[in-house]
Every structure is written in C-alpha cells, then in structure tokens.
Amino acid sequence: MSSNQPYLTFYDGRRTPQLGLGTWQVTGDATAPAVQAAIEAGYRAIDTAYIYYNETEVGQGIAQSGVPREDLFITTKLWNNRHELDSAKSALQESLDRLQLDYVDLYLIHWPVPKEKMYLQAWEALIQMRDDGRAKSIGVCNFNADHLQNLLDKTGVLPVVNQIELHPYFQQTELCAYHADHGILTEAWSPLGQGQVLTDPVIQELAHQLQASPAQVILRWHIQMGHIVIPKSANPDRIRENFNLWNLHLDDAAMARIATLNKADGRIGPEPELFHVMKG
Template sequence: MTATLRRTRTLRDGTVVPQLGLGVFQVPSAEAQQVVEEALAAGYRHIDTAAAYVNEEGAGAAVRASGLPRDEVFVTSKLRNGDQGYDRALRAYDETCERLGLDRVDLYLVHWPNPSAGLWQDTWRALERLRDEGRVGAVGVSNFLAEHLDELATFADQMPVVNQIELHPTFQQPDVVAACREHGVAVEAYSPLGQGADLQHPDVTAIAAELGVTPAQVVLRWHLDQGRLVIPKSVSPARMRENASLDGVELTPAHRAAIDALDTAARIGGDPRTFSISQIR
C-alpha cells in the first residue's frame, strides 16, 4: 500500500476515513465485485457506492471476499431521491445494508437535496436517528449547496460530517466549499478529474510534463493538498495503482495557483436545485 493510500482524514465526529478512495459510479453491477476486489488488492481501503448505482451487491461482495477485517475497509453509500422521507429513509438504509451484505455502513449520505420533494429535512432527521442508535458509522450529505447547509444548520442536532460534491479544476464551487468550511463539514470531491476532460487542459498537461507525472496525478495531488476526500473512478487496475502513486508528486504554489485559475463554473452533472429523478429503477 502506498503512503497516499495510508493517508487519512479525521472528520469532526472523530471518524477516520482514507482520504483517497475508489468511486464506482457507472460501474455495471456485474463488474462491480471484480473492480472493487482489484482496488482492495491494490491497497484501497475506501469504497464509495450508492443505491442509485445499482452495484451495492457487488461492492459489498468484494469487501466480504477480500478477507480484510471489516474495520479496515471504509464503505460509503447513499440514499436515493425516491427513498427520501423519515420512515422510508430508515427502511432504505436497512435495504442498503442487506444489499451490501454488511451489518452497517461507515458513512451514509443523502444523495441529493431534491428540494422539489420537500423531504430532505425529514430525511436528515432519520439519518441522525441512525447515527444516534449506532446503526451507521457517520452521516452526511451529497450535492448540498450553501443554501441547503445554511438551512440545515438551523435545525440539525449535528451537521453532516461530509458533503460530497462535484469538484474538479474547471468546476470548483468556491461558495459551497466556503460554506462547508464555515459549518465544519469536510468536502469530498466526486468526478475529481472532470470525468477525464480536465486532464486535457493545456495547463494541467504542462504541469504534468514538467513534473514527469500523469495529468491525473497532478489533479489528484491538487485535491489532496487542499485536504479534500477524493474518490476517482476507474475500472483499470493499472489506472487505480497510478492514481494512488502520488507519494513523490509535489506541486509548487505556482502549480496550485494555475489549477485554481481553471474554474469555469461549468457543471457536468445535475443541478442540486432542480435534480429530482427518483433514482429508483
């Protein structure tokens, strides 16, 4: 295991999470077990899935088949929009654990605020109950904007430990990052490479050429240097190992400033103010 994969972050509630993990968004269900097994064999100890990805079964099977002690693998999953609401969220969490074949999830997130449904507030109260009863390791949110975090702060018993958001060089969401900092919420970046598009940017490729590393290694080091949790997706064992080989990659302040300047505010995924697909298939 590389030093990068041993690197952890301690969240506000004391939860310790590997800073670099593997995301399995869009990994087909039939392939998920093999992909996650390969990641665990490469040294990854943080796996991010979701009910909406329809691959929790494979991810959980890989964790169980790995032979690793359960407390050595950090597993995150997320609640679908169609499962929002207090009672439904409680049932949905049990269903996620059943699909994973695990007695509990280390981090459980509200996948989207889905404000048009008007249920995320009650959903959050359900997650707080799961946490208070010790049924889940930690609870957080995903795709929450500053306005959602500010509202949450008015009634939450405790704020989320994590907000998992789309974040990459050309889409940095500084207002959301600032709100997370204000509320003590760790930022976790999904689509951290801009689904590959940001790796073609000439400023990124120039830095990579200067350092003799790959563009992906440059961008992932940029994320880690800012203390973010980061979950790049890959189905290639070679790419997984490459993404985790950041021990000797060092960005200068000028490199970081050049990447910081790439923000175009161009989102790839859904808009949290309007995204309302049920996610139930």
C-alpha cells in the same frame, strides 16, 4: 501497498481515508474485481450508492478482499424517493443487506430534491440511524449552502461531509468556504471532470514536468486542497496509478496555475436546486 495514505478527521472524531474508489457507472461483473483491485492496491475507502445498482457486487468484492471490516471505510447513499422517515430507515437496511454488512462508515443523502421539501425528514432519519449504529457517520451530497444551513437551523446537526461535483474547471470556492467555516469536509465527485480536464494544456504541461499522469496531477491537487476524492475506475492499472500519489507534490506555483482553470460555466452535472429525478 502505500502505508502513508493521508486520513482526514470528521468533526464527530471519526477518520476517513482521503482517497477512495468511486464506483459510479461500474456495474456487473466488473464491480467486484475493481473493488478487490483497489483494496489490494492500498485503497481502504469504497464509495457506492443505491442508484448505482452495484451494492451487491461491491459487497462481494469487500468479502473477497480478505481485509478486516474494521480496516475499511464504506459509503453508500439514500436515493431521492426514500426521504420519508421510515422509508429512509428501510432503505439503509436494504443497502446493508446487499452489501452484506452490519453498518456503513458513512451514509449520505444523495440529493436534496428541495422541491419535495423532504430532505429535512431524511436528515432526521439519518441522525437516528447514526444513533443506532448502522451508520457510523452521516452526511450529504450535492447540498448548496442554504440547504446545509437549513439542516443546522432545524436540527442542530450538520453533515460531516458534503460530496459535490468538484474539479479544476468547477472549484466551488464559495461552497467550500462555507464547509470550512462549519467544520464540514468537502468530498469531490467527478474529480477529473469526467475526463474533460485531463487534456487541459496546463494539466498536460504539469504532468510532463512532474513525470506524472494528468490524472495523478489533478488528484494530487485535490489532496493538497484538503478534499476527500473518489476517482472512479474499473481498470486495475488505472486504479493502481490513481493511488500512486504519495511521492508527488505540487508546489505553490503549480497550485496557483490550476486555480486559474476555474470556469463560471464549469459545472458538468445537474444543478442541485433543480435536480428532481425520483425513480430508482
């Protein structure tokens, strides 16, 4: 287990490991062993969500790991059909029950679903749940700058983190600049571009030069950019490989080369302004 994993500090003073295990599309019997393998490898942050339908299994993996709860950083998320104040509060308790936990370290609104005009009410619910201790820190996913500004204007409270699609093909520089200006940490989902970036010639060349895997090069880029990053895997070998980054370093020339990979049409996932899936 590596002891030199970097941590980042939220504006509320709480810390998060910079590298965690993502569990999107990790389901069924594969989930608890993946969580256990990650914790054994040195991960201390695990990211799940109601809509992943694996909170129960994530909780089992946590319970079976033998690591004290206070040493772990657990994130889950509020789905789109639970933005109403009381429904949001119930949703968190249901997630806690499935996870077999008394609190989560980070609770996130999964999507703004702006057409419903309910995300402000959801945010007010998260503020109350932070104040009652069931969520130690609160944040959002997939919010654009105008959504974030609306939270600030209407409630005076900004999220500690915005979890967004971010990878070398879709670097979201303007949104990341807004985050930096407002003390919001940037967290990357699909940090490898759902595998699309792994075969990029620049990434392949850097991996060869550094005697690292393409995934390690991309994840190290995220780390050096200051992102929180949550690569998903159920493969124990890949989980361990993804965590073995701390002796790897990208010099300024390598970072500059990866910066050139950004594409205007690089988004793979949904556009937050339009995404409107409500069923859960």
